[in-house]
Amino acid sequence: MNYSLSGKTIILGITGGIAAYKAATLCSRLVGLGASVRVIMTEGATKFISPLTLQTLSRHPVATDVFDERDAAVVQHIDWADAADLVVVAPATANSIAKLAHGIADDMLSTTLLATTAPVLIAPAMNVHMLAHPAVQDNLDTLARRGVRFVESGTGQLACGYVGKGRLAEPDEIVQVVAELLAGPKPLAGKRVLITAGGTIERLDPVRYITNDSSGKMGFALAEEARALGAEVTVVWARTELAPPPVAEVVRVESAQEMYDAVMARLPAMDVVVKAAAVADYRPVQREKVKMKKGPDKLTLELVRNPDILQAIGDWKHEGGGAGANKPYVIGFAAETGDVEGYALDKLRRKRCDLIAANDVSEPGAGFGTDTNILRLFGAEGLVESLPLQSKREAAGRIWRIALARAPGLRAVDGEAGAPRA
Incomplete structure (x- = not known):
């Protein structure tokens, strides 16, 4: 590994799991790369x-008690929290994850985590059934929405005797992610990315209104990875129960027309456009100003086509962009319930996309509202890559890697594709 962490201060939080012994190797590796490591x-x-x-x-005192103040001139957990460039929790138990998700501060580590404004990287480690428990998954999802990053647990023999997912990632894998976060390349530095999300x-x-089941999770994951x-990320988002990620610009819209207007107004400045929102194809011809009252047994609605945002982006890029304007790399999404490849390739060609991410939303784990996805990526030549069932954050990272590999012009000067696994 050629990275240097010289000048970086890393807080290493170690919680009460059998995998705590691996933290010694992790600490040694980080110190070897030049980092100042403070262990809690x-x-x-x-x-x-x-x-x-x-x-x-670590060559520094280890903190274990929030009340053990060794320097009267400072409050230790605040001092450490302010000094940190990154906080790593490895291993992170279900209990420590729950504390951070719910803002509980009852020991040195949880108090420091609430006080820091540095990025946080968590490496979960626990029994396979604990990791899969809805409460733990909800806590992980809550932290992901706040921008916390993760190194996924490995699969193998667990200390409890089970074989499955839950092992702490290997120290060298965690070090790789840390190094990329603090010293790694930023291949999209200086690039402007617009992402649509939600329904x-x-x-x-x-x-009353017409809508769909889109949750916005995939679009938000793509925005977080791009950031x-x-x-420099702009998110144009419609209906979702999630809070948008902390990006450069957030534009809230409601209808397809509003989304169309917001996207097209910003399109000339963009280097990449990702159309992950689920946009209504039709809208009512008549919108009533007051609540409609119950009438006959049957009600007929007359609908009219909405503007096709992805088609407009493709047409603008290839025909109406104008001299000197950016020609953005365009990534579309196709949610299907059959013949995924046929529909995806047809959509890619008709709408002049550079890449299409398609899924069969009838497959378990790949539908709307889930935290996971199963995707197939298509380019002009056909299938580029099939992504197995994985978190939407992982899928987002892979989509960006593929886009960067296929469009070298996207990379910042001296940058290279590669992002921390989330």
């Missing part, structure tokens, strides 16, 4: 590995 251990962690071991490896709604009256790669 929970009480449970000290049952598995001695603080003296981490003190020797548009078309109102019948002030209280991590250095891009």
Whole structure:
């Protein structure tokens, strides 16, 4: 590994799981790359590995008690939180993840995590059934929405005797992610990326509307990954229950027409456009100003076509962009329920996309509202890559890697494709 972490301060949080012993190797690797590592251990962690071991490896005192103030001039957890360039929690138990998700601060590590404004990287480690529990998954999703990054657990023999997902990622894998976050290339630095997300709604009256099941999770994951790669990101988002990620510009819209207007107004300045929103194809011809009252047994609605945003982007790029304007790289999405390849390739060609990410939303784990996806990526030549069931954040990272590999002009000067696994 050619990265240098010289001048970087990393807080290494170690919690009470059997995998705590791996933190010694992780600490040693980070120090070897030049980082200043400050270790915080929970009480449970000290049952598995001695603080003296981490003190020797880090060359700094190890913090275990929030009330053990060694320097009267500072409050230690605030001082460390302010100094950190990155906080790594490895291993992160279900308990520590729950504390961070719900803002509980009852020990040195959880208090420091609430006080820091540095990026946070979590490496979960626990029993396979604990990791899959809805409460744990909800907590992980909550943290992901706040911008916390993860190194996925590995699959293999667990200390409890089970074989499955839940092992702490290997120290060298965690170090690779840390190095890329702090010193790695930012291939989208200086690039402007526009991403649409969520489901548009078309109102019948002030209280009723037509919409779809899009959650916005895939679009937001793509935005978070683009930001991590250095891009200046604009998100145009419609109906979703999620909070948008902290990006350069957030534009809230409701209808397909509003989304069309917001996208087309910003299109000339963009280097990449990702159309991940689920846009209503039709809208009511008549929108009532007051709530419609119950009438006959049958009600007929007359609908009219909405503007096709992806088609307009493709046409603008190839025909109406104008001299000197950017010609953005265009990534579309296709949610299908059959013949995914046929429909995806047809959409890519008709709408002049550079890449299409398609899924069969009838497949378990690939539908609207899930935290996972199963995607097939298509270019002009056909299938580019099939992405198996994985988190939407992981899928987003892979989509960006593929886009960067296929469009070298997207890369920042001296940049290269590659992003931390999330």
